[in-house]
Amino acid sequence: MIPFLEILLALPFVLALVVALARGLPRGATAWLAGLAPLLGLVLLAWMTPSVLQGWNVRADYAWIPQIGMSFTLRLDGLAWMFAGLVLAIGALVVMYAHYYLSAKDSAPRFFACLLLFMGSMLGVVLAGNLLLLVVFWELTSISSFLLIGFWSHRQDAREGARMALAITGAGGLALLGGVLLIGRIVGSHDLDVVLASGDLIRASGLYPWALALVLAGVFTKSAQFPLHFWLPHAMAAPTPVSAYLHSATMVKAGVFLLARLHPALAGTDLFFYVVTSVGALTLLIGAWYAIFQHDLKGLLAYSTISHLGLITLLFGISTPMAVVAGVFHILNHATFKASLFMAAGIIDHETGTRDMRRLGNLRRYLPWTSALAITASLAMAGIPLLNGFLSKEMFFAEALDIGGHRAMRDVITVAALLYGVFGVAYSLRFVYETFFGEGPRALDVTPHEPPRWMKIPVEVLVVLCVAVGVVPAWTIAPVLHAGAGAILGDTMPEYSLAVWHGINRPLLMSLAGIAGGIALYFGLRRLFDLHAIVRRSLGRSVFRWNMEALYGLAGRFTDRIANGSLQRSLLFLLLAAIAAGAAPFVGGDAAPLQWHGSQPMPLLGWLLWLVLVACAVWTIRLYRQRLLAVIVLGGAGLMVSLAFVFLSAPDLALTQLMVEMVSLVLLLLGLHYLPPRSPPERTPRRRLRDIAVALAAGLGTGTLAYLVMTRPGDTISGELLARSLPEAYGSNVVNVILVDFRGFDTFGEITVFGIAALIVHALLRRARMAPEKIMSGPPITLPVPADLAQIMFPLTLTVSVFLFLRGHNAPGGGFIAGLVLAVPLLVQYVIQGAASVESRFGFDYVRCIGVGLLVAGVSGVASMGFGVPFLTSGHLDLDLPVIGKVPLASAIGFDTGVYLVVFGGAMLILSMMGTIKPSRTRVSHLGIMEPGERSNRTGELR
Amino acid sequence: MSWVFAILLVMLLAIGSFFILVGSFSLVKLSDFFKRLHGPTKASTLGVGCVLIASVGYHALGGTDPQPRELLITAFLFITAPISAHLMAKAALSLHMAERPPMPSGEPPQPVEAVDDAAGRDA
Amino acid sequence: MTPQTLVVYAVIGSMHVVGVAMLLALYRLVRGPSVPDRILALDTLYVCAIAQLMLFGMYLGTAVYFEAALIIAMLGFVGTVVLSKYVLRRDVVE
Amino acid sequence: MNHLPVLPILIPLFAASIALFFEYRRFGMVPQRIVAWMSVAAMLVVACLLVGSAASGDVSVYLLGDWPARLGIVLMVDRLSALMLLVGLLLAAACLLHACAGWDRRAPHFHAFFQFQLMGLNGAFLTGDIFNLFVFFEVLLISSYGLMLSGGRGERMRAGLHYVSFNIAASTLFLIALGLLYGLLGSLNMAEISVRVAQLPPGDVALVQAAAGLLFVVFCAKAALLPMYFWLPDTYTHAPAAVASLFAIMTKVGLYAVLRLGTLSFGAAGPLDGFAWPALLALGAATLVLASLGVLAAQRLRALAAYLVLGSAATLFVAFSLHSAGTVGAGLYYLVHSSFAGAALFLLADLIRRRRGRASDRKDVIAALPDKTVPGLLFLVAAVSLAGLPPLSGFIGKLLLLEAVPSGPHTFWIWTLVLSTSFMMLVGLARAGTRLFWRVEPWPDAGQHTLEAYTPAHEAVHAPSRPLETAAIVLLLAYGLVLVLAAAPLLDYTRATATQLQAPADYVEHMRAATPTLREP
Amino acid sequence: MELAMASAIGILTAAGVYLLLRARSFDVILGLTLLSYATNLLIFSGGRLVPGKPAVLRDGVAPTLANYTDPLPQALVLTAIVIAFAMTAVTVVLAIRSRGDNDSDHVDGPRAERDFLASELRRLEEAREAAKADDAGGNA
């Protein structure tokens, strides 16, 4: 079994890819490659025709996302067959036409690739047997038409038209998605067959209005129904082959296709009737009326397209079987005459260099054959007998007069139909008269002549079809129409006869009246007004633009105002969110009341130290603008925190805090050298008050939560940690045991963070040249006495470092503290002796020191994996050495060695990098602002 | 622990804390930085020294720590306190050029610049 | 009262005295007026902290605070040195 | 002993440490790159194996240090962890590819930071301990600082200062929350916490909720939820490309944490179950709207990409906050998609930026764009995917989400929200695309201002074409293609993940049942 | 005791938060430092306040929570201290690089700095105007 359907669908996509990639080919070859898709497709379609005409659906089914009922289902019934044929046939003609139309500057591969992509998407829409799949292809048509409309991307109107089309049809697609999902919820399946069989279920559902509204939103946007019609005229900025394709057989027809497709499932309610018919009728009239006043050939055709689509929509809205037949029929007819008209307009544009009817005229002299073709097609558009447009128009009139049950609506529609006839004739007449007759052409740069032979062939084919269908409908179009309408109507397919002559009846009279009225209208208008002077601005476009501008404006204002790039705002909102989150559980009606517990008594000494701590914190705030002072006072707070740790049983913490305190102080001062010494005053007191309020709220909240937690009885796993520390982890300093054993993994991460911080500092300062806030005059000072004393200190501090490191497992200390104890004295050497002096004596590569440390820590953790136990499992060994005796060895010491190295290397890397920043050659004044002439050098990078 | 040792320890503690207090008190009381600079040396020598000796004795008697390790603290203090004092004095001198005595040889004082923002007295 | 308790009382008393000393240093720390004054006050706070640590160790009868005291004695001056150097030269590491 | 769970953390650690030995100036880039690629490849293998074992529903438990889970730190691999791991690594592979085009040379320690970043990410996804989660958050954050800042200057430094300060503040909050939680519950193990929360005396519930609320604020800040997303556009705009694209997974870490803790520690039918979802739903929705406004307003392509990332995070908040198996499953699919697509757009934005010379990636400046075909196509694909248009992964993600929204009062407005924001993003992307790729010369009626700002083609910098860069983008977009084609199995997986998350008892059981190899339990 | 600790935490937090909201990088760094003090104390007190019972095991004393303080929060705080230090280092360096590159230590960069200077100038101008007006009023 050959997968015909799959091949049929895949052809355009594959060839699109081929065309896009085959860059070096001659243009002709490219066109042939592109044409291969519709031609082969037509062959395949012809192959499948017998089974379709016999009423069998050809199906192909592939699972895609079965969980949500999305499958790759293709399904060829009569309607799909008809549309596919239309898409492919006109596609083939458009490819041919385009080959001659495109100029040498236009990229043929790009054009044909986009066109084929579009063709494939369109085929997908008509072949989809799963509604979700249909939506997929639906949106693909939006995207590919966007590319086609914007093909001449250097033109602003093309870009805008493309964006407009994408916005409107894309939005419609999203609505359609919603509608399809709703239908899926109602029916429980997205399979088209199931959905079409569940019409009653859908119409009975409470969700039906929503589903209908959403689907119709998709339909109306795509088929350019009022009031969302305005994208279509602007899509005329596309190259003419694109217009011919999009506006005759494909893009806009996708909308009415869907209306036809889902007709069995959605139609048949008053809601459907009223909404669809009224939208259709309005569109019909508005499109036709505006078409009369267009000066651009393509503009006129575009509005006429809108009008005809309104007609088709109206017919599907009427929903009687005959109306449906008429709708399908008009789809076919419109496609043929509109495609040919666009192509003719393109030829005129091509040959004269303009499409403006105010400059054209009398072209039958220059392009006789093209004129004849275009005039014929125009007459078909006007619905002149013996041409195809007449037949479907007459069917429409018949149906309009025949609407049962909705009397008012019938009258309205009848009047609309009559007006449609009148307007249609009027704009067709204008098209014909002002282009091919009368005076002109005016101010052309070239003398127009007939285009190349092959360029006219597509037009000829289409015009011949118009005539053939118009004269002998039963022999030409009847089977197609039957297949198409039959797929929609199923058993309710009515009996009808396709003939030119049904005797003199009311529809015929309406037609004649329309023709007469149209002629009268056109010439009447010409006499009353100077048609050429009427410049119609597209209201829809203005509204759209205005809406878009409003949206952009709103977006811009919102975004600028909210995310204004201010750190203070970010932090403020973070704090506010935190305050809200922390307070939320305690406010509100059903919040549990707070349970307060008593506090342990506090000795006087405690309050003394508390006072010192609090005073330091408060004075840091008071003095913060004088930064050096703030740093000093802050140091007092840090010391007090350490002391708090001391009194509250945390010697390790106290040690660490002390060490970090010292190093941080150095760090801040090293940094302060390159920053202004003072903060400028605050701008507004209001801002300050706000900040104070936030700070107080945060402080109060944190303090309260902390109090509530502290005073609650606790229940932790730490008892077990204490109990198992010595027997299983061989350490009596439980905090250290936790650090290197129980939670050694945390420490691992922690030293990684530390190492990375050092590497960042290194990366940021390695080559930076920065202007210090103030350069002191004279050579660096020498401090011989402190240098000498510090030198005595150094070996002793080394000894202490080793001591702290080795003892850490059983007493306060450990790798981290020891590492800092090693680093800080070395830092003192930097301060007292100067960087150059120290670095010339100690050739450390601190970066590698970090690397080695991490490796040592890692390897000592990995070692245990060799014994079949997890990473970081500690081992223990009692070495029995001569003389020395028992030496307890815990494998954790290996890990701690890594910590030691990383901390030492990291701390030294940070401090030495900060200490040895290369001053910029530019000097700064005491205000810290550079002189104008020196700015060029400010980037801080070495050249 | 015998009363003798206890009273000895108490005396050491009393002397120590007295001198620490006096050291800090002089910080508050005296009117000029260089005068105040003399305060902490009292605290770090006799003050802390006495406390440390008391600590040595106390731990030795209590058996909690037989080694006189606190002596190391004193050793370090004796090395570091002069460094601190020396540098603080130098810093202060650089801020108060007027108070700086002329060099004995009669040459003008070394032009030591001070960091102007450091001289700032808070408002 | 045993000699032990007498000593403990003395230790507690000393801790309070040192606490007061810290308060006095705090006064200089927050009042200034000059930067060296504040540096000096911070230095004094560190020295007092050593005494507090040793006293607290005596109070608890433990030596676990020895390391902390040692560290302050050994490295507490770093802050003073760096601050003074900053006042002198701004460039702490030349 | 199955050591797989710990390898994704150890491999990058060792790789980073080794990379530190091969300094560029002495060894050139090659040794570092070899190390980096070996590491990423090894991690990818491990991640695949982990996904394979997690897919069966098994939860691997790794007791670090051989301590029982309540005492030590435990790594837990369930479906969610494995998925996040794999996604992060796939993304990383593409970013590394991009960096190897030569950007790694400009940033000192790039490869070390990169590996550390992966270590942090992997650790955050794997750990079952809440404090360890903090530690890995810090690892990944600080390495992200490194990646962002290394080799940079100027504005990037300022943006970096924002990013760093904000994150430090958030981390501080994290710690506060952890302190409170430990004080209240006495445990740090996420699963153990859920057990303890379930047994909480009624008087303490509000306290725990406050702590959990703070925790969620932190995660939401990292995941950039209103009102805490202001840091994101600026940061992402100024980060180097490879890094910004790696950041696409960073917001996801916050989301991961919300999901994990929201379903496990504070879910599990305990007294806190679902306390945060309503607020997160509302905020997520609001963020989504603001993000789409941002997409419309963005003047730079990178800012636009940042807002798209923001929007995807917001969408995920919406999906997760509905906390049904369906929406969470759909959300996870969307998460995978948005990570890849967002990353691709960042890389692309950089490519475009450099080719446009001094016009950079600014939309409001007209500039020629040399060699625009390939970037144009890539942009099209990325944009279609990000806007949620068919047939790419973004569409499927949104489709799944819409499909999964449970029928109820929320349905209507969530559909409206998702669809209308998709529309806004579509409009914004179309505008950006047409301006950058199509408006390459000023039109005749352009004002003086436009003409002055215009960078003609001959002035545009012909940035050397770096095939690796394009390859990285293509790789990311190809991931998206796989997501489309393999949507069904992936959805099976994510739905199973969601189901697993909704029933955390099994997870807790695994944690408790894990016994040390040598020690007593 | 808990009251003192909680109030200290609260005050440190408030001070830190206030500085965090300042506009200059160095002030923010100071604020973060203060906040980290508060945080460390808070985590620490999650293990409850137990004076004088360090978690260093002694012979003959049963290793239970009755005799020793909870060691776990201490280990957490240690990690937190180290990480906070690492972050401080990064922030300081970043602050000086940011200032060096952008000529401003305003956290929001040179543009914010310009705004600030402009507003300062305006204020000065207004003050001068006001003074002039006062003079005029006085003369009249």
Added chain:
Amino acid sequence: MVATWRKRWLPSLPLSVTVFCFWLLMNDEISAGQVVMALVLALLIPPFAARLDREFARIGRLRSVPRMLGVLLLDIVQANITVALQVLGPERKIHPGFIWVPLDIDNIHGIAALTSIITLTPGTVSSALSDDRRHLLVHVLNLDDTDQVIRQIKTRYEAPLMEIFP
């Protein structure tokens, strides 16, 4: 040969001894293991630390060390009391002042020791060393008699220090 070896691996015997004692003192118990460890450190640390040395210590006779330490201890106690009384008394009775003390000692270690001693003795703080190292600036809390202060410093401290550090 031996000299270079010594200079390299045992640059300073006093330092090694100090480290050795330091280690033993620091540990809470003295065991064989600790002694070995102390020896190891005494051998390892000085070569490492000595890299920092700019001017190697010339050490002369150590005879006068104990006596000087005794004097120092006594002076510290005495001066502490004096200064305490001065501080507690009325401030107007204090007449502070700077003096330049001319130095005879030129060994930097000696100067450092002298400076330390002056500073450690309450009532005097050494504030600066002149660039030529010939004068030491001393701040005296209560300066009644400049010459007496200088004399005391030179005889009580400088002279023995010159013996120790020739």
